[in-house]
Amino acid sequence: MIPILRLEAIRHSYGGHFTLDIPSLAIWPGEVFAVVGPSGAGKSTLLRLLNFLEKPQQGRVYLHEKAYTASNLPIELRRRMAAVFQQPLLLNASVWRNVSYGLRVRGSRNGRDAIQQALDEVRLTHLAKHPAHRLSGGEAQRVSLARALVLNPEVLFLDEPTANLDPGNVRIIEDIIRQANQVRGATVVLVTHNIWQARRLAHRVALLFDGEIIETAAVDDFFQHPQDPRTQAFLTGDLIY
Numbered sequence: 001m002i003p004i005l006r007l008e009a010i011r012h013s014y015g016g017h018f019t020l021d022i023p024s025l026a027i028w029p030g031e032v033f034a035v036v037g038p039s040g041a042g043k044s045t046l047l048r049l050l051n052f053l054e055k056p057q058q059g060r061v062y063l064h065e066k067a068y069t070a071s072n073l074p075i076e077l078r079r080r081m082a083a084v085f086q087q088p089l090l091l092n093a094s095v096w097r098n099v100s101y102g103l104r105v106r107g108s109r110n111g112r113d114a115i116q117q118a119l120d121e122v123r124l125t126h127l128a129k130h131p132a133h134r135l136s137g138g139e140a141q142r143v144s145l146a147r148a149l150v151l152n153p154e155v156l157f158l159d160e161p162t163a164n165l166d167p168g169n170v171r172i173i174e175d176i177i178r179q180a181n182q183v184r185g186a187t188v189v190l191v192t193h194n195i196w197q198a199r200r201l202a203h204r205v206a207l208l209f210d211g212e213i214i215e216t217a218a219v220d221d222f223f224q225h226p227q228d229p230r231t232q233a234f235l236t237g238d239l240i241y
């Protein structure tokens with residue numbers, strides 16, 4: 001099996017104070033890979049590099065073992081990826097129109113079934129005609145997820161998708177992520193500072209700390225037998241963040 005995404009010899013700095021330093025990292029097809037770590041550790045930066053939104057200052061990003069950058073990634077490969085961020089960015093239009101947006105951009109016709117399916121998956125069929133700007137924060141995030149799912153992405157990138165949401169919406173969104181992985185077969189890269197969410201959803205977990213991956217392990221090993229003292233401290237809450 002070849003990795004779906006792979007980082008090699010990545011170094012990426014902001015000013016003098018932060019460097020993301022990843023000698024190597026592979027994301028495997030079909031997995032849910034969670035990145036946890038304190039605020040400012042570099043989680044979002046790592047996600048932007050994996051997602052070809054940002055070009056690394058040093059090193060290479062491979063998709064299916066071919067190196068690309070943000071500027072030369074072919075559009076048909078770009079279209080196999082979708083991302084959802086902490087703050088949903090919705091159009092001032094109906095829920096339906098928001099979900100159909102990505103399909104329209106891609107010139108896709110006959111999207112009705114796909115839109116209906118995505119709305120069912122995020123449990124918002126009853127709000128299809130509702131203006132998106134009147135939704136709650138959790139509903140708006142579920143629209144963002146539907147907009148990503150309707151594209152049936154090969155890789156789904158999620159950056160803190162449930163931060164600041166109520167427990168009911170967190171539960172629904174975790175179900176949506178699980179279903180995207182298990183039913184649609186999407187590979188999921190999930191950034192979260194909620195370690196319990198990582199434990200519930202991920203197959204593998206990486207701890208990012210100060211721009212470096214301290215430990216990567218299968219989910220049970222990560223939580224039951226953490227190897228690095230900083231992972232132990234993070235899990236017990238002794239690492240302040």
Ligand SMILES: Nc1ncnc2c1ncn2[C@@H]1O[C@H](COP(=O)(O)OP(=O)(O)O)[C@@H](O)[C@H]1O
Pocket residue numbers: 014015018037038039040041042043044045046
């Ligand atoms: N575009 C940017 N310009 C300058 N500094 C940035 C930029 N993006 C992130 N940083 C800095 O890089 C560090 C890591 O940020 P980030 O990747 O957002 O961490 P996390 O998502 O783990 O909170 C922080 O110190 C942040 O202030």
Ligand SMILES: [Mg+2]
Pocket residue numbers: 043044045
């Ligand atoms: Mg972040």
